[in-house]
Amino acid sequence: MQNHADSYLFRSENESSSPPSPEESDLPPAWKILIVDDDEEVHRVTRWVLRRFSFEDRPVNLISTYSAREAKNVLEENLDIAVVLLDVVMEEDNAGLELARFIRRELGNSMVRIILRTGHPGQAPEQTVMSDYDINDYKEKTELTAQKLMTSILASLRAYRDLSIIDSNRRGLHQVIESLSTLYELHSMGKLAAGILSQLTSLLRFTPNSFYGQAHGFAVAKEHHNSFRILAATGCYESLMQGGSIDHLPPSLRDSVLTTFIQKKSVYLPNSMIIYFSSKLGSENIIYLEGTHPLDEWSQILVEIFFANISTAFDNIHLNQEIEDTQKEIIYTLGEIAEARSLETGQHVKRVSKYARLLAQKSGFSYDQSNLLRMAAPIHDIGKIAIPDTILNKPGILDPVEFEIIKTHTQLGYEMLKNSVRPILKAAALIALQHHEHWDGNGYPNGLQADEIHPFGRIVALADVFDALGTRRVYKDAWPLTDIFEYVSSQSGKQFEPALVKIMLEHQDAFIQIRRDNPDAAL
Structure with a gap:
């Protein structure tokens, strides 16, 4: 039956x-x-x-x-x-x-x-x-x-x-590869850390039931003298970016992060994970994510593969940052030498550099082009090294002969730099030559006008004058900001490119903030 x-x-x-x-x-x-x-x-x-x-x-x-x-x-x-x-x-x-x-x-x-x-x-x-x-x-x-x-x-x-x-494993590995290619394109540690949080969240979504909902997390880097810095944060931890310190974490979570740094081992908890990873150059970092289900063995393997490769990206950024900082220091030093001969402050070249990058960014330049301009702009007046001190530091108005002599600093600067094959110095040579050209063709040394002037030259022309007017020189006092912006506005289509003037006037606060962050030393 x-x-x-x-x-x-x-x-x-x-x-x-x-x-x-x-x-x-x-x-x-x-x-x-x-x-x-x-x-x-x-x-x-x-x-x-x-x-x-x-x-x-x-x-x-x-x-x-x-x-x-x-x-x-x-x-x-x-x-x-x-x-x-x-x-x-x-x-x-x-x-x-x-x-x-x-x-x-x-x-x-x-x-x-x-x-x-x-x-x-x-x-x-x-x-x-x-x-x-x-x-x-x-x-x-x-x-x-x-x-x-x-x-x-x-x-x-x-x-x-x-x-x-x-299929999930296959797509997970594919996502690791795609994520790495995206992250290797990032140029700053903060952006890389933010990208890692985003890509890790995306990667874990390929594992069944890995997330309850929105993921919350942060990235921490161990710095010199056992200090720790928040590189990026997401979800409920975004406010950590304001202070940048792990001291603002809940005490129990802060202790867990510190313990993970000491033990140098990742921890997978029922609804969170603390991932430790280090690079060949010795940098130590932690990624914390919460809102996850327990990860199975394969998901943990995917995470470890992901971070084993990410450490190389951290090393690349550290090396690039070191090279860039060295280049920047050399460029600033050269610019300051030129300015020092005319008794002008070294902060001028730093401000011009930052004004130029801001104008480039607001004009739609790429990150690389904006950064190239930032690096090249500080030595726009390098040719002044060859100008006699009596002319550079004359307290009164230059006579016609003296003015013709000082105008040669554009050509002299170009001649100093023109034979370099390095992108920064090639850009600097062009800027040195053209930063006194005017949009209407009444500038020097070649009387170029409008689009005949390279965009770098047009940008530094405005950045240089904007800062010079607000800076005390041997032959003049600093102008009030309202007068400076009025002058810039009046020279739209004459001395300066109209589109750049429009950008500066629409973002006055950003330019003023750069000046406040980089003040001249008290005399």
Whole structure:
């Protein structure tokens, strides 16, 4: 005598059975199972058999469709269906087989498990169907019991789960590669750290159930003398960027961060992670993220692969920063030497450099071009080294002969730098030559006008005059800011490019702030 689970499900259309109980479980996420059959009784009995079925503590969500056409729409809108229980004969004799072909070829879905259930085995021979239509299981309705259905569903869900893990791992590795290529393009430590937080969050979304919702986290760098600096923060920790110190963290979290630095080992907690990584140059860093589910072993491996490669990006930025700082110091020193000969402050060259970068950024220049201009601008007056002190430091107005002599500093500066193949010095040579040209053609040394003047020359022309007017010189007092902006406005289309004047006037506060942050030394 058979027990209830082994009774045949579809032998008699008149066989009675209890109505399905309502689905009471809300435990997300449920496994999606699509029933495709034109017989209402098949749907009813299937729901009854699977009413309490679960796999790995996840219930099933049964979706009913009654034709291949209807099933296509559902499949296109639900790419995460795990199993399709498919009838062969519906609106057409081979409707089920054509749907299977559609799933595999047109949707390109090779992961969903297809169980063919047919009451007409002669129209769909098992061997032919299994090989030609990529069917995963074949059942005749007359032999299908409740136990066999549950066994078939269990095997199919297990196969779908394994395929999903493989696909998730593949996409995770792809995301690691894509993330690294993006992060290697970043030029500052802060941007790199922010990029890591973003990319790590994205990477972990490829692992099932890795995030409850928005991720919250921060990046910390260990600096000299055991001090620590917040490089980037996201979510509820964004306010940390204002102070930049881990002292603003909750005490328990701060202690966990410090302990991780001491132990030099990553920690994976039930709903958070503290990732420690160091670089070949010795920099030590931590990434903290919360809002995560526990990561499985493979997800942890992905994270470790990610950070093993990220450490190289940190080293690259450290090296580039060291080179850039050295270049900047040399350039500033050269600029200050030129300014010192005319008894002018070295802060002038630093301010002009920052004004120039700001104008370039607001004009739409790329990061690289804006930074190149920032590095080249400080030596715009390098040619003054060759001008006699008596002219440079004359307290009164220059006579015509003296003025002609001082104008030569543009050409002299160009001659000093023109033979360099280094981008910074090539740009500096051009700036030295053109920073006294006027938009209307009334400047010197060559009387260039409008677009004949290189954008770098136009920008430094405005930045230099703006700062010079606000700085005390041997031959004049500093102008009030209101007078300076009025002068700049009056020279739009004359001395200065109109578009640059517009930018300066629209962002006056930013230019004023640069001046406040880089004041001249008190005399």
